[in-house]
Amino acid sequence: MPSLKKAPEATKRDAVKTRARILDAAQSLFCKHGLDGSTVEAIAKVAVVNKRMVYYYFGGKAELYLAVLEKTYANRRQHDSVLEMTEGDPEQCMRRLVRSSFRYCRNNPDYIKLLLAENLNGAKHLRRSKKVLNLHSPLLEKLGALLERGQQIGLFRAYTDPLQVYLTIASLCFFYHSNNATLSTVFGRDFSSSDSSIEREVHVEDVVLSYLKTRPSVEKKTRHQESAGHKPLEMIKHDNVN
Amino acid sequence: MPSLKKAPEATKRDAVKTRARILDAAQSLFCKHGLDGSTVEAIAKVAVVNKRMVYYYFGGKAELYLAVLEKTYANRRQHDSVLEMTEGDPEQCMRRLVRSSFRYCRNNPDYIKLLLAENLNGAKHLRRSKKVLNLHSPLLEKLGALLERGQQIGLFRAYTDPLQVYLTIASLCFFYHSNNATLSTVFGRDFSSSDSSIEREVHVEDVVLSYLKTRPSVEKKTRHQESAGHKPLEMIKHDNVN
DNA sequence: AGAAAACTTAACGTAAACGTTAATTAGGTT
DNA sequence: AACCTAATTAACGTTTACGTTAAGTTTTCT
Numbered sequence: 001m002p003s004l005k006k007a008p009e010a011t012k013r014d015a016v017k018t019r020a021r022i023l024d025a026a027q028s029l030f031c032k033h034g035l036d037g038s039t040v041e042a043i044a045k046v047a048v049v050n051k052r053m054v055y056y057y058f059g060g061k062a063e064l065y066l067a068v069l070e071k072t073y074a075n076r077r078q079h080d081s082v083l084e085m086t087e088g089d090p091e092q093c094m095r096r097l098v099r100s101s102f103r104y105c106r107n108n109p110d111y112i113k114l115l116l117a118e119n120l121n122g123a124k125h126l127r128r129s130k131k132v133l134n135l136h137s138p139l140l141e142k143l144g145a146l147l148e149r150g151q152q153i154g155l156f157r158a159y160t161d162p163l164q165v166y167l168t169i170a171s172l173c174f175f176y177h178s179n180n181a182t183l184s185t186v187f188g189r190d191f192s193s194s195d196s197s198i199e200r201e202v203h204v205e206d207v208v209l210s211y212l213k214t215r216p217s218v219e220k221k222t223r224h225q226e227s228a229g230h231k232p233l234e235m236i237k238h239d240n241v242n
Numbered sequence: 243m244p245s246l247k248k249a250p251e252a253t254k255r256d257a258v259k260t261r262a263r264i265l266d267a268a269q270s271l272f273c274k275h276g277l278d279g280s281t282v283e284a285i286a287k288v289a290v291v292n293k294r295m296v297y298y299y300f301g302g303k304a305e306l307y308l309a310v311l312e313k314t315y316a317n318r319r320q321h322d323s324v325l326e327m328t329e330g331d332p333e334q335c336m337r338r339l340v341r342s343s344f345r346y347c348r349n350n351p352d353y354i355k356l357l358l359a360e361n362l363n364g365a366k367h368l369r370r371s372k373k374v375l376n377l378h379s380p381l382l383e384k385l386g387a388l389l390e391r392g393q394q395i396g397l398f399r400a401y402t403d404p405l406q407v408y409l410t411i412a413s414l415c416f417f418y419h420s421n422n423a424t425l426s427t428v429f430g431r432d433f434s435s436s437d438s439s440i441e442r443e444v445h446v447e448d449v450v451l452s453y454l455k456t457r458p459s460v461e462k463k464t465r466h467q468e469s470a471g472h473k474p475l476e477m478i479k480h481d482n483v484n
Numbered sequence: 485a486g487a488a489a490a491c492t493t494a495a496c497g498t499a500a501a502c503g504t505t506a507a508t509t510a511g512g513t514t
Numbered sequence: 515a516a517c518c519t520a521a522t523t524a525a526c527g528t529t530t531a532c533g534t535t536a537a538g539t540t541t542t543c544t
Binding site: 037113115117119121122123126127161163167168174178179180181184185187188199204206210 | 453
């Protein structure tokens with residue numbers, strides 16, 4: 001047995017594990033308190049590690065944050081890549097996709113939190129990442145193929161833009177979870193309850209499928225042009241001052 | 243003229259104006275950099291005011307933040323309350339509502355930012371507000387009445403829950419704007435462009451109306467129960483670790 | 485005009501957090 | 515067994531930001 005390490009039995013020093021502990025602690029705290037809200041000292045404490053280790057392994061707070069971000073995105077992509085969409089009833093495939101997306105948001109609050117934080121700062125950190133750029137999104141391609149399959153059997157409407165459909169699914173799944181706190185506060189009820197979540201999930205599935213299965217009429221297209229095409233956005237601008 | 247103040251002509255001291263300047267500066271900075279990211283000193287500087295004034299007028303940073311929050315919510319409510327939905331073609335009313343909501347998000351990035359920030363911290367500050375609780379939302383009631391009107395002329399489907407419809411509209415309008423930064427980064431294109439925005443707006447309108455105008459089949463209802471009712475959420479849980 | 489109230493300012497105390505310097509320990513290598 | 519390097523620690527310097535103290539200046543009211 002040449003390169004087999006002996007059983008570590010409570011090894012005092014382990015670079016990989018230490019690094020991982022820091023990363024996990026950072027994710028947990030960044031998601032709870034944001035980048036500014038989390039201190040390097042607190043992260044170190046949770047990771048049971050000396051503060052200096054953060055700088056040793058990651059260089060600094062910002063780089064650590066980026067590492068957390070990339071890990072989170074990778075997890076999401078991995079989740080998407082597992083989805084089977086190339087065969088079977090297109091409607092069922094689509095429902096599976098929507099459900100999967102909804103539940104991913106439900107089960108991964110960290111993902112939600114990190115995206116919220118990034119959007120608050122204009123994706124300042126995400127933009128520094130080389131790993132995250134996704135010009136040819138595999139998910140978008142799979143979704144496009146699925147839409148095509150559905151169209152060909154006359155189930156889905158024609159002329160759908162996969163990107164728009166993707167955005168719609170993402171909106172419906174993400175928003176409910178990202179804005180759960182304010183929604184619950186304003187409406188004075190608990191949207192995070194299991195019952196509310198299931199009810200919402202059913203509705204979301206319904207909305208997406210209704211859209212895809214609706215054959216757009218010429219009449220409707222005309223209305224669209226009326227409503228959005230002619231009136232410039234500035235005309236109904238409202239500013240935010242008192 | 244008993245209680246008519248004389249013309250101030252460049253008054254050196256003006257409590258209301260000073261207070262307002264602080265509030266505006268705070269809103270601007272809080273939205274750009276968040277609560278933690280903004281310093282009282284910076285706010286004072288933008289407001290052209292001594293730092294001490296923040297404490298004099300608002301008591302502290304947290305209270306100032308709450309004041310900004312309440313002002314922003316009030317502005318949104320005021321915007322909603324103006325909408326006419328009680329007469330005219332229900333479809334047109336609904337399209338107007340969706341468009342109005344979409345464009346409000348587009349034109350009020352501060353509103354978006356503050357909501358994002360609140361959701362990041364679990365609505366910690368918003369919950370301290372007495373003004374914001376909205377148990378009997380006037381908008382929800384107006385929306386319910388509109389749905390009813392549409393149903394009665396056979397235009398909209400029956401059994402719609404106004405709350406779910408509201409959430410759907412909010413999702414579709416809010417998400418595109420709240421997540422514009424990360425979406426643009428990941429897909430490598432500019433979703434904030436006027437063209438993208440208009441294209442999205444048309445799609446969103448289309449999605450909402452498709453849902454409302456689709457008559458749910460019995461078959462579909464059965465599928466829903468299959469898909470969401472029986473399988474418990476825990477069964478497809480994914481955790482966020484590597 | 486004078487006093488009181490409202491408003492404004494400068495300067496300071498204190499605490500917390502980032503990142504660094506430099507010394508120390510453990511593990512594997514020769 | 516001595517050694518060398520990777521991993522770890524303690525302690526410190528510096529900056530920054532919150533909030534306060536106490537004193538000054540307008541405005542307003544009598």
